[in-house]
Amino acid sequence: xxxxxxxxxxxxxxxxxxxxxxxxxxxxxxxxxxxxxxxxxxxxxxxxxxxxxxxxxxxxxxxxxxxxxxxxxxxxxxxxxxxxxxxxxxxxxxxxxxxxxxxxxxxxxxxxxxxxxxxxxxxxxxxxxxxxxxxxxxxxxxxxxxxxxxxxxxxxxxxxxxxxxxxxxxxxxxxxxxxxxxxxxxxxxxxxxxxxxxxxxxxxxxxxxxxxxxxxxxxxxxxxxxxxxxxxxxxxxxxxxxxxxxxxx
Numbered sequence: 001x002x003x004x005x006x007x008x009x010x011x012x013x014x015x016x017x018x019x020x021x022x023x024x025x026x027x028x029x030x031x032x033x034x035x036x037x038x039x040x041x042x043x044x045x046x047x048x049x050x051x052x053x054x055x056x057x058x059x060x061x062x063x064x065x066x067x068x069x070x071x072x073x074x075x076x077x078x079x080x081x082x083x084x085x086x087x088x089x090x091x092x093x094x095x096x097x098x099x100x101x102x103x104x105x106x107x108x109x110x111x112x113x114x115x116x117x118x119x120x121x122x123x124x125x126x127x128x129x130x131x132x133x134x135x136x137x138x139x140x141x142x143x144x145x146x147x148x149x150x151x152x153x154x155x156x157x158x159x160x161x162x163x164x165x166x167x168x169x170x171x172x173x174x175x176x177x178x179x180x181x182x183x184x185x186x187x188x189x190x191x192x193x194x195x196x197x198x199x200x201x202x203x204x205x206x207x208x209x210x211x212x213x214x215x216x217x218x219x220x221x222x223x224x225x226x227x228x229x230x231x232x233x234x235x236x237x238x239x240x241x242x243x244x245x246x247x248x249x
Contacts, residue, residue, distance in 0.1 A: 001068055002029040003155060003190050004053065009062035011048055022048055024215035026062070030155070035181060035191045037201035039244065040211030046194040047083075047159050049216075053192060054080045054157050066155065077187075079148035083160040085140040087132040093119060094128040097146045111150075118146040121180065138169035145177070149186070156181075158193040162200065174204060178228070198244045202237060203230050210247050219247050 011023040022045040030036050038046045051057045053064060055074045064071040066078060079100075087096050094112065097119055101111035119128060122142040132140055141161060148156060161177075162170035181191050195201050201208045202224055210219040224240055231237060 002065075003032045003034075003067060004030040004192070005065040006049075006053065007063045007065070009049070009052065009059045009064065011045065011052065011057075012060045021215040023059075024217050026211075026216065026218060028209050028218060028221060030190050030192060032154075032189045034206045035178075035204055036193070036207045036209060037205040038192070038194045038209050038211065039196065039198060039201050039248070040216060041213050041248065042196060044211045044214050044216040046196075046211060046216075049211075050080070050157050050159050050192065050194050053155075054078050056080075077152075077154045078157065079151040079153035079155075080157040080159065081141075081144050081148045081161050083163055085132070085137075085144050085164075087140055087143055089132050092129050092131055093124060093135075093143055096132070096143050097150055100147060100151050114150050114152075115146070118149040121149065121183075121186070122146045122176070136169075137165050138173060141165065141173060145180075149180070149188070152187040154187060154189045156188045156191045158191065160194055160196065163196070170200075174200065175229075178204060198241055198248075199232055202226070202240050202244065203232060208244060210244060222247075 006026055006028050009023055009026045010021065012019050012021045026049060038049065040046050052059055055071045066075055088099065091099065094115055098111040098115040101114060119125060122145050124139065124142050124146065162173055165173065180186060181188055193204065205224050208222045208224060210222065212219050222244060226236055226240065
């Protein structure tokens, strides 16, 4: 059984004057153990699709299944990391990371123990009592990743998680996310990540799903059979990158 199945999904926004179709018959699946990237032009509906996967919004038509169960709202074993960090400025690092656990009614000692585990995993040990205003952009995104990990998801969804960061910090975080995904002691089995960076997708993904301009359709599902760790300067890396660019432009 696939971990995730997206079956003939459409998304149309309608008001009194017009209707706008953003996603047009999108289908794909993700197996356990895969890292999959969604790429496409700006405005093609990548983030909308990701939010449908995690149950934040509903398709206009079509169905999404997680482990055979239809996604009709937010589900256990899936979590999302947002582009904008989405931290509560009045909460400390510990408070932000443990926020989802508090909403689930987990006791304070349990949630702080679990939050501490993942704060350490993302390299923020010692910053538990810091506030977002005291953190760099990279540290803020680490908080967002730790918060998602505390939900102990099997499927981790990420919406352009590195786009607001400088190039050096972004590359460090890419490598750290891959290490977390490959860590067999963690519950994350698969990752679905939205990105507008073709090189980023080739660096990270096992498969790249390429979407067209709006209304988005699946142009291609490209398997990336490059060994890890990947070198962006390799000729094989450039060939895969060029293939994705040729599909989009």
